[in-house]
Amino acid sequence: MQLTGSQIFWEVLMQQGVDVVFGYPGGAIMPIYDALYDVEGKIHHVLVRHEENAALAADAYWRATGRVGVCMATSGPGATNLVTGIANAMMDSSAIVAITGQVASHLVGSDAFQETDMTGITQPITKHNYLVTDINDLARVLVEAFHIAKAGRPGPVLVDICKDVQQKMTEYVPVTEVNLRGYKAAKPPKKQEMPRLLSQAAQLIAAARKPIILAGQGIKHADAHAEFIEFVEKSGIPVTTTLLGIGVLNEDHPQNLRMMGMHGEAYVNNAIADADLLIALGMRFDDRVTGNLKYYAKNAQVIHVDIDPSEIGKNVPADVGICASVKDVLRDLTPMIENHAGGYRAWYARINEWRGDTKAHDVMAYELPPNMMLAPQVIRAIWEETGGDITVCTDVGQHQMWETQYFQHRRKNQLITSGGAGTMGFALPAAIGAKFGRPQDEVWAIAGDGGFQMSIPELQTVMQEKLNIKIAVINNSFLGMVRQWQELMHDRRYSSVNMTSPNFVKLAEAYGMCGMRATNVAEAREVIQRAREHNGPVLMEFVVEQETNVFPMVQPGKALNEMTRREKVPLPAAMGGGMEGVRE
Amino acid sequence: MLIDRIEASKNPTKHTLVALVENEPGVLNRVSSLFRRRNFNIDSLAVGTTNDPTVSRMTIVVDTSKTNAALVERNLYKLVNVIDVQDLSAVPAVLREMALIKVHVADNQKRSEIKQVIDLFEAQMVDMTPNSIMVELTGNEEKVDSIIKMLEEYGIKEVVRTGRIAMARG
Numbered sequence: 001m002q003l004t005g006s007q008i009f010w011e012v013l014m015q016q017g018v019d020v021v022f023g024y025p026g027g028a029i030m031p032i033y034d035a036l037y038d039v040e041g042k043i044h045h046v047l048v049r050h051e052e053n054a055a056l057a058a059d060a061y062w063r064a065t066g067r068v069g070v071c072m073a074t075s076g077p078g079a080t081n082l083v084t085g086i087a088n089a090m091m092d093s094s095a096i097v098a099i100t101g102q103v104a105s106h107l108v109g110s111d112a113f114q115e116t117d118m119t120g121i122t123q124p125i126t127k128h129n130y131l132v133t134d135i136n137d138l139a140r141v142l143v144e145a146f147h148i149a150k151a152g153r154p155g156p157v158l159v160d161i162c163k164d165v166q167q168k169m170t171e172y173v174p175v176t177e178v179n180l181r182g183y184k185a186a187k188p189p190k191k192q193e194m195p196r197l198l199s200q201a202a203q204l205i206a207a208a209r210k211p212i213i214l215a216g217q218g219i220k221h222a223d224a225h226a227e228f229i230e231f232v233e234k235s236g237i238p239v240t241t242t243l244l245g246i247g248v249l250n251e252d253h254p255q256n257l258r259m260m261g262m263h264g265e266a267y268v269n270n271a272i273a274d275a276d277l278l279i280a281l282g283m284r285f286d287d288r289v290t291g292n293l294k295y296y297a298k299n300a301q302v303i304h305v306d307i308d309p310s311e312i313g314k315n316v317p318a319d320v321g322i323c324a325s326v327k328d329v330l331r332d333l334t335p336m337i338e339n340h341a342g343g344y345r346a347w348y349a350r351i352n353e354w355r356g357d358t359k360a361h362d363v364m365a366y367e368l369p370p371n372m373m374l375a376p377q378v379i380r381a382i383w384e385e386t387g388g389d390i391t392v393c394t395d396v397g398q399h400q401m402w403e404t405q406y407f408q409h410r411r412k413n414q415l416i417t418s419g420g421a422g423t424m425g426f427a428l429p430a431a432i433g434a435k436f437g438r439p440q441d442e443v444w445a446i447a448g449d450g451g452f453q454m455s456i457p458e459l460q461t462v463m464q465e466k467l468n469i470k471i472a473v474i475n476n477s478f479l480g481m482v483r484q485w486q487e488l489m490h491d492r493r494y495s496s497v498n499m500t501s502p503n504f505v506k507l508a509e510a511y512g513m514c515g516m517r518a519t520n521v522a523e524a525r526e527v528i529q530r531a532r533e534h535n536g537p538v539l540m541e542f543v544v545e546q547e548t549n550v551f552p553m554v555q556p557g558k559a560l561n562e563m564t565r566r567e568k569v570p571l572p573a574a575m576g577g578g579m580e581g582v583r584e
Numbered sequence: 585m586l587i588d589r590i591e592a593s594k595n596p597t598k599h600t601l602v603a604l605v606e607n608e609p610g611v612l613n614r615v616s617s618l619f620r621r622r623n624f625n626i627d628s629l630a631v632g633t634t635n636d637p638t639v640s641r642m643t644i645v646v647d648t649s650k651t652n653a654a655l656v657e658r659n660l661y662k663l664v665n666v667i668d669v670q671d672l673s674a675v676p677a678v679l680r681e682m683a684l685i686k687v688h689v690a691d692n693q694k695r696s697e698i699k700q701v702i703d704l705f706e707a708q709m710v711d712m713t714p715n716s717i718m719v720e721l722t723g724n725e726e727k728v729d730s731i732i733k734m735l736e737e738y739g740i741k742e743v744v745r746t747g748r749i750a751m752a753r754g
């Protein structure tokens with residue numbers, strides 16, 4: 001069959017099972033958009049209002065479905081606008097394929113109109129990238145791109161397609177096999193090494209008195225939930241998760257201590273600091289979870305399982321490092337360990353001792369003046385009113401951390417958030433991508449007033465696509481997280497963190513969207529209820545106390561268990577001074 | 585024969601990796617960009633073709649006093665265009681470097697002295713003008729270092745070294 005490069009492009013996407021793409025057209029990608037005209041109905045194109053949001057939506061689509069997200073843009077500024085979203089996908093190991101148009105192949109290198117060296121720019125923020133200058137490479141390259149994006153540790157792949165390649169014709173032969181001799185999704189330990197590593201791991205587990213499991217999103221990527229729960233329950237070992245690991249184990253589970261790290265609860269970080277064995281599964285010891293490495297888990301031996309060989313030993317030396325899929329490792333390791341369900345009594349008692357004072361440090365325990373609402377109360381209200389049975393897309397900042405603390409995640413993979421990159425403006429485009437991935441689900445975007453103002457234009461995408469998503473803006477009139485750092489580390493010298501906002505209710509109306517506002521908890525509950533009853537998108541503004549801090553906090557450079565915590569109640573009922581953190 | 589036959593580098597902080605990579609445009613850039621991004625300290629990188637026209641061979645010397653060679657190896661593996669990585673520090677291997685050295689020749693007396701040095705090192709004289717000699721030498725880095733040191737007193741005009749290339753024995 002003779003097809004143009006553009007037709008081949010869509011053929012391959014359909015072959016890969018793609019049914020939605022997020023993008024924005026322009027000169028160098030017009031032939032592909034022209035060919036899209038003929039396949040609309042089979043593949044839906046979502047016209048975002050800024051290319052960055054196409055990449056973020058594609059990323060969230062992947063997180064919501066496990067299917068590769070696709071975004072596309074024209075050359076030059078369209079392509080460079082994708083960059084933040086691609087970097088976000090790289091940091092969080094999201095499988096996306098980013099397609100960019102490029103100037104015609106004979107013009108490459110000539111500074112032609114809207115020419116930008118995209119393979120150069122994205123080299124450090126993609127798993128791999130391609131510049132396609134020959135139509136006969138196109139189908140193979142696209143198939144490889146989808147394969148590489150998903151294989152092993154997932155990540156973004158960029159395919160930059162010259163305009164003449166899109167226009168030329170060739171005989172299309174579907175590519176069904178990927179033949180990449182160099183690419184090993186993982187570098188598995190040699191066959192004979194595996195049993196030795198597993199028995200070493202089993203021995204360490206048998207000898208440990210104070211073990212703890214550090215669970216990351218590698219468990220999700222390996223589709224190892226079942227193997228993980230079996231391992232957790234048979235071992236009896238307490239579990240803590242990374243931010244992106246939230247959702248690999250029900251947070252109601254008695255062994256789940258919940259999130260660790262910079263804003264993890266104190267008892268979790270204390271447990272890690274005191275542990276004699278860390279069992280790290282599909283996580284990478286990011287600085288946000290370790291604090292100062294010099295003092296990190298000094299008494300612990302480390303078992304580290306990750307599919308990416310370069311993560312093992314990168315930040316924390318492993319006593320037993322296993323480069324393999326968590327699924328395969330747990331399947332073989334669980335039968336090798338003793339049944340310890342209900343065990344580690346003394347260890348749990350220790351942890352529970354630390355846990356005991358958590359409530360007293362909780363901002364929720366404070367007596368608040370009437371008509372004052374705290375951001376954590378909004379999160380708690382959303383959780384309670386929805387029964388927690390929603391997909392949550394958070395932005396970046398204080399509200400993101402409160403979401404982890406005050407929303408009890410019981411559903412698999414229900415939280416979609418930007419972890420490694422911390423990309424403000426993530427929540428709304430992520431909710432758009434997630435809604436396409438989970439159309440039956442109730443999807444919420446929760447953002448701060450700062451981050452939301454980075455993605456306001458996408459409100460119109462929501463309207464154009466008639467997406468029923470609920471958008472909660474938590475308005476503290478500050479770039480809250482930066483303000484908190486300035487308060488705690490820069491002597492309260494508030495520099496460029498005051499955030500004014502438009503009238504969000506009127507803004508919603510201008511977009512033809514339902515808008516509501518709440519300034520106290522009773523109103524908040526009512527707004528949430530009404531928003532859920534409303535059959536369509538809603539923009540909710542929650543006006544909250546401006547200078548509440550997220551605690552506990554491991555300040556940069558501090559040891560993980562050297563946390564700044566909120567003063568215990570009882571306290572002066574008035575706010576202000578009482579909200580300050582104290583060093584433990 | 586002087587200073588030869590010292591195959592394994594005497595310097596324990598120099599670690600040799602060999603990467604077989606696709607012979608395609610941009611691959612060298614991917615490898616060097618990886619080193620820059622990961623802040624790896626690389627002493628030398630020598631690239632050339634092999635008997636298979638689709639494969640290039642890179643010899644990479646890592647300064648292990650600053651950089652963990654195992655991490656370099658594992659990161660190289662992640663590159664799609666890298667076919668195989670061998671760690672030659674763990675096995676008996678031949679390590680070689682080639683150098684071209686242009687030495688100043690002041691008079692006939694110096695010329696014959698320089699020729700003696702060349703003979704002593706089993707180097708070659710590959711070019712000669714009334715006031716210069718170009719020397720070609722192949723050996724390990726210590727040998728190259730030594731001849732350069734010897735020739736320095738005559739006045740070195742130019743030096744080029746290929747960086748280490750290596751191959752496992754057997």
Ligand SMILES: Cc1ncc(C[n+]2csc(CCOP(=O)(O)OP(=O)(O)O)c2C)c(N)n1
Nearest residue numbers: 397398399422424448449450451479480481
């Ligand atoms: C694109 C981008 N720019 C800047 C930052 C740095 N940053 C991290 S949190 C934050 C403040 C966020 O404020 P807001 O969106 O109002 O949320 P809050 O912290 O108040 O909940 C900033 C500026 C970032 N993470 N991303």
